[in-house]
Amino acid sequence: MLLTARTKLASTCKATIRIFTAKLLGSSYDLDLAVLQIQGDKAFPALKIGSSDNTEVGDWLVAIGNPYDFDYSVTTGVLSAKEREISIDDTQKTRNYKHLLQTDTAINPGNSGGPLLNLNGEVIGINTAVNSEAQGIGFAIPSSTFSSVVDKLKNNETIPKEPAPYIGVALQNITDDMLSDLKINSTKGAVVAEVEHGTPAFEAGIRQYDVILSVNGKASSSTEDITKAVQAASVGDELKVTISRDGETKDVTVKVGDKNTATNYQS
Known part of the structure; x- marks a missing residue:
């Protein structure tokens, strides 16, 4: 039962x-x-x-x-x-x-x-x-x-968890007072507040204070857009992430990891 x-x-x-x-x-x-x-030894009724x-x-x-x-x-x-x-x-x-x-x-x-x-x-x-x-x-x-x-x-066996796509960054929405320091002119996208060593994002070259502008060519307006793009991917997929660093824009390729097997639990 x-x-x-x-x-x-x-x-x-x-x-x-x-x-x-x-x-x-x-x-x-x-x-x-x-x-x-x-x-017990009495029959127990059950539903189909x-x-x-x-x-x-x-x-x-x-x-x-x-x-x-x-x-x-x-x-x-x-x-x-x-x-x-x-x-x-x-x-x-x-x-x-x-x-x-x-x-x-x-x-x-x-x-x-x-x-x-x-x-x-x-x-x-x-x-x-x-x-x-x-x-x-x-x-x-x-x-x-x-x-x-x-x-x-x-049989009291462990149930394998479904793969949980992640790249390993903590994100923050951009406010007007950040624009000058980040050398950007729009609040669209999200700034990387933290990225831990060994995560897919770190291995791809993403660093703290980078601004993620788009994922796979789709512009991102907020942290929610980026999170949804990562979660919609499959573990092992490669994402083209466009970032801005010190006013310069470049593309990096991030291989999506599995949060369940990672030692950190960021997005």
């Missing part, structure tokens, strides 16, 4: 709560998933796993959970989007979710770990997060994600 790590196990039969003992087989912090093995890939935007969905301790609550809505990415801070660090399903099905604290069902009663997602500043925006881990890792979790 696949559940998120925050799930409380319970089952109901004729309005009687049955508590089950579960053994943790394996978990993944990054994916916010865990596999628990129910202990459906295909999140075959679910389309606009399809009706059903969420089941215990929001605010209202046991066995059911809410309905539609699939709003697929492949959403969000970041949530917790007591350990920042968890970066990828490939999430977005739904306007009401998901509240207590729904996390509960199933998100299609109208065939198949589990196509595991409810995991909400946007606390908005209404009608909830997120679920798709079945395509947990189905691909369940065997590794059952």
Whole structure:
């Protein structure tokens, strides 16, 4: 049985709560998933796993959970989007979710770990997060994600992280009072506030106080533009980065690295 790590196990039969003992087989912090093995000799009913890939935007969905301790609550809505990415801070660090399903099905604290069902009663997602500043925006881990890792979790194996493209610079937006020192005449682009030795950017010759003007020929207006360009690349790609240094413009080639294997964690 696949559940998120925050799930409380319970089952109901004729309005009687049955508590089950579960053994943790394996978990993944990054994916916010865990596999628990129910202990006992009685059969435990299970729902069929459906295909999140075959679910389309606009399809009706059903969420089941215990929001605010209202046991066995059911809410309905539609699939709003697929492949959403969000970041949530917790007591350990920042968890970066990828490939999430977005739904306007009401998901509240207590729904996390509960199933998100299609109208065939198949589990196509595991409810995991909400946007606390908005209404009608909830997120679920798709079945395509947990189905691909369940065997590794059952065997308590490490789940490989997806490659995270990076070049290794800390960037800062340019303000008018920087123009003279940087010997430029526009605030478009971003100044390199820091670049560590050994990063892809350092190996390419980028240094502190260089101004990045464009990536692969596309002009950059801010740090956000540059970050998006790097994240859109694949690890191993070569990017042509146009920089300004002491008033002179030149191109450098940066080979995109993998942040997961680096010793620093800049953009």
